[in-house]
C-alpha cells in the first residue's frame with residue numbers, strides 16, 4: 001500500500017513555499033510520494049487564475065522534475081470546471097484502490113476547510129497534513145472536532161511567500177529570483193507571464 005500526499009493548488013505560479021511544504025509533508029515519514037495537482041478553476045478563490053491551466057501545469061512539471069518523490073497529476077485540468085477536491089479524491093480512490101491519500105494544506109486553507117464542498121465526505125476519504133503560513137495562524141476555534149481529529153501538522157520554516165506577491169512583483173518588473181525555481185523563472189520570462197499590460 002502506497003501513501004500519497006495530494007498537494008492541490010492553483011500554482012499561479014508555483015513557488016518555493018509550495019516545494020518546502022511538500023518536502024515537510026514527506027519528512028513526516030508518513031508519505032511515499034507527493035502528487036502535485038494543479039486546479040482548473042479553484043473553488044473559494046476570489047479571482048480566476050492569471051496564467052492558463054496549461055502554463056500552470058508546465059511550471060509545476062518544471063519545478064518538480066528533479067525530485068523522484070514528487071509527481072504531477074493533471075486530473076483536475078482534464079476534468080475542467082470547478083476543481084472540487086471531493087471529486088478529485090473520489091476519482092483517485094477509485095483509480096488507485098490500493099493507495100491511501102492525505103491532503104497537504106496550508107493554514108489559510110485549513111481555516112476555511114469547513115466551507116469546502118461536501119467536506120464531511122472528503123474528511124472520511126483523506127486525512128490532512130497542515131502547514132503553517134506566517135500570514136495565517138491556525139484558528140482551531142473555528143475548526144470542528146470531526147475535522148480537527150483528521151488534521152496532523154508538519155513542521156516547516158515559516159515562509160512568507162505567496163503567488164499573489166510574486167505576481168505583483170513581476171507586474172512591477174521586480175525580481176522574484178530565489179522565490180521560484182530558476183527553471184520556472186525562465187519559463188515565466190520566455191512566455192511573458194505576469195507582465196503588466
Ligand SMILES: Nc1ncnc2c1ncn2[C@@H]1O[C@H](COP(=O)(O)OP(=O)(O)OP(=O)(O)O)[C@@H](O)[C@H]1O
Nearest residue numbers: 009010011017021105106109131159161162163164
Ligand atoms: N508559503 C507557504 N507555506 C505553506 N503553505 C503554502 C505556502 N504557499 C502556499 N501554500 C499552500 O499550498 C497550497 C496551494 O496554494 P496556492 O497555489 O493557492 O498558493 P498561494 O501562494 O496561496 O497563492 P495565491 O497568493 O494566489 O492565493 C495551499 O494549501 C496553500 O495553503
Ligand SMILES: O=C(O)c1ccc[n+]([C@@H]2O[C@H](COP(=O)([O-])O)[C@@H](O)[C@H]2O)c1
Nearest residue numbers: 008009010042043044083084085116117
Ligand atoms: O473542494 C473545495 O471546496 C475546495 C475549496 C478550496 C480549495 N480547494 C482546493 O485546495 C487546494 C488549494 O486551493 P487554493 O485556492 O489555495 O489554490 C486546491 O487544490 C483547491 O482545489 C478545494
